[in-house]
Amino acid sequence: MKLSRRNFLKLGAATATLVSLGSKTTTLKAFGREKLKEGGQGISLTGKKLKKINSTCLMCGVTDGITGFVKDGRLVKIEGNSKHPNNRGKICAKGQAGIQYLYDPYRIKYPMKRVGKRGEDKWERITRDEALNIVAEKIKEIQKKKDAGKIAIHKGRDRDKTILKRFGKAIGTKHTFNHTSICEASLKVGYETSMGADIDMADVAKSKYTILFGDNVFEASYMSVPMSQRIMDARAKGAKLVVFDPRLSHTAGQADNWFPVKPGTDGAVLLAMCNVLTSKNKVPAAGKKFINEWSNYPYDKLVKHLKKFTPSWAEKISGIKAADIERITIEFAKAAPKCCARGYNGLSNSVNGAMNARNLTLLNALVGNIDEEGGFCLPKGGKAGKVKPDPTDPEGDFPIKDIDHEWFPLASHHAYHLLPDYVEESGYNIDLYMIHMYNPIYSNPDVKRWREFMYDTKKLKYIVDFSPFWSETAVEVADLIIPDVTYLERLAVSAMPSADQMPFLQLYQPIVEPMYESSSVYDNYFEIARKVGGETAKYFKTRSLDAYQKEVVETEWGKGSWKKIKEEGVIIPTIEGKKYKAYDELTEAERDKLRKYHTYSKELKKEDIAEMKEKEYKFPDGDGPILDDKGKETKGVVRDGKYYKGFTTETGLFTIYAESWKEEGHSALPDFKEPEPTKGKKNDELILITGKPNVHTQSRTANVAWLMEIVGFNPAWINPKTAKAKGISTGDEIIIESGKAAKKMKCYAYVTEGINPDCIFVSASLGHWKYGDLASKGLVKEEGKQRKMFDASKDFPAQELEKGFGRKTTTSNRMYPFGVNKGTPVNTGGFANEKVNPIVKNWEDKTVVGYSPNPIMESSKKYTDPVGGEYAWSNTLVKVRKA
Numbered sequence: 001m002k003l004s005r006r007n008f009l010k011l012g013a014a015t016a017t018l019v020s021l022g023s024k025t026t027t028l029k030a031f032g033r034e035k036l037k038e039g040g041q042g043i044s045l046t047g048k049k050l051k052k053i054n055s056t057c058l059m060c061g062v063t064d065g066i067t068g069f070v071k072d073g074r075l076v077k078i079e080g081n082s083k084h085p086n087n088r089g090k091i092c093a094k095g096q097a098g099i100q101y102l103y104d105p106y107r108i109k110y111p112m113k114r115v116g117k118r119g120e121d122k123w124e125r126i127t128r129d130e131a132l133n134i135v136a137e138k139i140k141e142i143q144k145k146k147d148a149g150k151i152a153i154h155k156g157r158d159r160d161k162t163i164l165k166r167f168g169k170a171i172g173t174k175h176t177f178n179h180t181s182i183c184e185a186s187l188k189v190g191y192e193t194s195m196g197a198d199i200d201m202a203d204v205a206k207s208k209y210t211i212l213f214g215d216n217v218f219e220a221s222y223m224s225v226p227m228s229q230r231i232m233d234a235r236a237k238g239a240k241l242v243v244f245d246p247r248l249s250h251t252a253g254q255a256d257n258w259f260p261v262k263p264g265t266d267g268a269v270l271l272a273m274c275n276v277l278t279s280k281n282k283v284p285a286a287g288k289k290f291i292n293e294w295s296n297y298p299y300d301k302l303v304k305h306l307k308k309f310t311p312s313w314a315e316k317i318s319g320i321k322a323a324d325i326e327r328i329t330i331e332f333a334k335a336a337p338k339c340c341a342r343g344y345n346g347l348s349n350s351v352n353g354a355m356n357a358r359n360l361t362l363l364n365a366l367v368g369n370i371d372e373e374g375g376f377c378l379p380k381g382g383k384a385g386k387v388k389p390d391p392t393d394p395e396g397d398f399p400i401k402d403i404d405h406e407w408f409p410l411a412s413h414h415a416y417h418l419l420p421d422y423v424e425e426s427g428y429n430i431d432l433y434m435i436h437m438y439n440p441i442y443s444n445p446d447v448k449r450w451r452e453f454m455y456d457t458k459k460l461k462y463i464v465d466f467s468p469f470w471s472e473t474a475v476e477v478a479d480l481i482i483p484d485v486t487y488l489e490r491l492a493v494s495a496m497p498s499a500d501q502m503p504f505l506q507l508y509q510p511i512v513e514p515m516y517e518s519s520s521v522y523d524n525y526f527e528i529a530r531k532v533g534g535e536t537a538k539y540f541k542t543r544s545l546d547a548y549q550k551e552v553v554e555t556e557w558g559k560g561s562w563k564k565i566k567e568e569g570v571i572i573p574t575i576e577g578k579k580y581k582a583y584d585e586l587t588e589a590e591r592d593k594l595r596k597y598h599t600y601s602k603e604l605k606k607e608d609i610a611e612m613k614e615k616e617y618k619f620p621d622g623d624g625p626i627l628d629d630k631g632k633e634t635k636g637v638v639r640d641g642k643y644y645k646g647f648t649t650e651t652g653l654f655t656i657y658a659e660s661w662k663e664e665g666h667s668a669l670p671d672f673k674e675p676e677p678t679k680g681k682k683n684d685e686l687i688l689i690t691g692k693p694n695v696h697t698q699s700r701t702a703n704v705a706w707l708m709e710i711v712g713f714n715p716a717w718i719n720p721k722t723a724k725a726k727g728i729s730t731g732d733e734i735i736i737e738s739g740k741a742a743k744k745m746k747c748y749a750y751v752t753e754g755i756n757p758d759c760i761f762v763s764a765s766l767g768h769w770k771y772g773d774l775a776s777k778g779l780v781k782e783e784g785k786q787r788k789m790f791d792a793s794k795d796f797p798a799q800e801l802e803k804g805f806g807r808k809t810t811t812s813n814r815m816y817p818f819g820v821n822k823g824t825p826v827n828t829g830g831f832a833n834e835k836v837n838p839i840v841k842n843w844e845d846k847t848v849v850g851y852s853p854n855p856i857m858e859s860s861k862k863y864t865d866p867v868g869g870e871y872a873w874s875n876t877l878v879k880v881r882k883a
């Protein structure tokens with residue numbers, strides 16, 4: 001049978017059914033295939049044994065365990081790794097489509113040096129060695145001038161915690177930037193303030209009542225695959241799910257109750273819930289005990305503070321009925337302590353985001369569920385070890401870092417979406433700007449501002465992009481490209497928190513060899529450091545990246561751990577004499593033993609205290625936090641004369657009263673302020689909200705055919721009431737306009753009850769003007785002109801065509817491993833709708849482009865949470881009209 005992609009999918013479905021009937025081998029043989037001996041669930045397309053490698057997915061930041069199957073050096077299938085404690089063998093559509101990400105015809109194949117001006121798209125192919133020499137020479141030149149702050153490194157979603165920091169310190173710069181402020185920076189700051197950890201690991205599997213605030217966990221939020229499967233397991237046993245989200249996401253659609261809360265007002269609902277608990281005497285005894293014994297604010301005083309936040313007050317702000325707030329709160333408290341409220345971007349991406357996150361932790365604390373089984377748990381991740389010598393913190397002037405700190409002193413994860421503003425304010429230009437896994441001129445809000453900044457050769461003198469793909473940033477503004485590998489060709493170690501409350505460590509390892517002349521950005525940092533020489537090279541003496549990562553694992557996990565992690569892709573620590581196990585090797589009883597709760601209340605052992613004293617940690621006189629030798633980090637707490645692990649907060653306790661916030665002019669206690677940018681919203685204005693659909697990441701998946709076939713078009717969601725007032729129907733072209741500068745976008749309308757009438761929703765991920773043929777459909781209009789799509793086949797005649805994949809890289813004859821399924825109607829952003837579908841004849845239709853809302857998003861200090869530093873994605877007001 002010739003295997004078309006459609007047949008393959010049909011076969012997959014049939015196979016799954018038959019496997020569940022328990023007649024695996026004969027059934028599969030009847031289809032002319034045989035079950036993989038090693039893989040268990042795999043299908044061999046040829047009857048030949050396939051090589052199987054366990055690794056970690058990085059199509060998105062959830063980082064689930066995967067198993068890659070390789071035939072003749074080619075990756076032919078990706079499955080979930082059942083040895084991984086988080087995803088337990090399951091992965092999402094993005095994870096499976098990683099194969100097309102790897103074999104994307106728009107990979108950058110060779111190091112390239114720009115020969116024209118930025119934007120001219122003219123290149124010269126050079127060797128890797130030449131490229132690395134250019135970077136090393138520039139670093140040396142800057143180092144000679146003793147102004148290493150002129151070097152900046154900006155990374156996107158990269159889970160390796162050790163190499164970039166090491167590289168930055170070794171070359172002498174503190175200007176190492178992240179992308180967290182366009183993600184969940186304020187959530188982290190709010191959580192850190194209350195409980196020390198920057199993320200929760202709610203025990204949703206054992207929770208009987210889960211409430212989600214702005215957390216679209218069934219589609220794209222943090223821990224989506226691990227959490228959604230556990231929520232569904234709990235639902236099957238009768239657990240309730242309640243969702244607060246302005247939009248009827250897939251998660252909201254699965255819930256018992258969906259409340260379309262007005263963006264940026266979740267914090268008011270949360271305080272009103274706290275008020276219901278205290279004013280109606282619904283706080284469980286365990287909650288009162290926790291507040292009195294483990295928080296820094298007495299329960300009685302807290303009750304007084306919460307008095308003003310009544311449900312009717314919250315109703316006026318949030319649009320959620322007071323009666324609903326009361327009912328949900330009482331149901332929630334009844335399930336305590338096996339209940340949890342969780343939040344994500346929707347909770348925090350507003351100018352009051354960090355406070356909203358604090359309010360959420362307070363609700364959890366009041367029901368006494370902090371780090372309880374079935375409750376709101378602290379993360380339990382494994383640790384990666386440190387390789388010595390470790391470079392010390394660089395000294396000198398770092399004006400960009402200083403401005404970030406001056407503007408947002410409490411934002412521990414920074415606000416680097418404002419980099420153009422920081423450079424302008426400081427007048428301090430960057431001579432060498434290196435980026436990896438980041439596409440700033442597409443991913444940031446107010447794209448125009450970022451584009452102007454990156455075209456400016458004074459502000460950013462030389463840009464090196466380690467992108468594996470021809471992204472907007474690579475094509476338009478990079479001066480030098482040293483193509484990185486994808487996560488399927490990379491070696492990296494990453495420690496993530498566990499959805500099962502047990503520590504583990506995971507590994508990314510090459511499933512296939514690096515393609516073309518791509519090379520791992522980490523390898524390149526090693527190589528550049530060696531070329532720079534002197535002090536810088538000292539920290540990269542380890543012969544290879546492999547040897548370095550081995551040391552990272554074995555210094556923390558002991559001998560033999562490297563071998564085990566290479567085999568399994570993951571290791572879970574010591575249990576009854578056996579040093580490491582994978583998840584599927586553990587019995588349920590062993591898993592129960594490994595699950596950790598109440599970690600904060602663990603008393604410190606005598607030897608721990610002795611070790612702390614030896615390290616010169618600072619102990620309080622009487623009760624208080626134990627600080628490290630620098631007096632910065634909390635390492636424990638003394639309570640009633642006893643020594644505990646405590647919370648890693650400024651007080652060592654669960655912090656309700658935050659002195660640090662007061663010092664910076666913010667409310668020390670949980671509070672609520674309406675977001676200033678949307679507060680005075682006029683009747684004809686709407687709040688533009690955004691989010692990711694289930695099969696896409698923020699910016700990297702729009703050239704993946706399987707995913708574009710599912711969601712390749714993203715009309716703007718608008719409520720029928722609002723649409724009627726504006727004379728808009730589904731399928732109409734509309735103009736969305738923001739701000740004084742009148743930034744505009746044109747797109748199609750999708751009229752649906754599934755959105756708050758005050759909002760309009762445009763999903764992120766699509767609307768590229770570069771990034772490959774499918775992502776940009778070769779036809780994005782900009783400033784009235786048609787932008788000619790970058791054509792790799794013309795511009796790079798030397799490129800090799802991949803064996804077995806055909807072709808010139810044009811939409812019409814692009815081929816995929818299982819053939820092209822032409823003419824499939826496109827899915828309309830998650831909702832099939834007969835009125836929208838006719839707009840889009842088929843998913844490869846060149847006239848249909850997705851839209852990115854980023855260019856019309858307002859961005860400045862005003863649209864940034866002054867505490868958490870997160871960009872306020874849900875605070876832009878727009879006007880909408882029929883085109």
Ligand code: SF4
Pocket residue numbers: 057058059060061062063064090091092093094095096224225
């Ligand atoms: S959620 Fe999907 S894309 Fe993200 S890591 Fe897991 S499998 Fe990969």
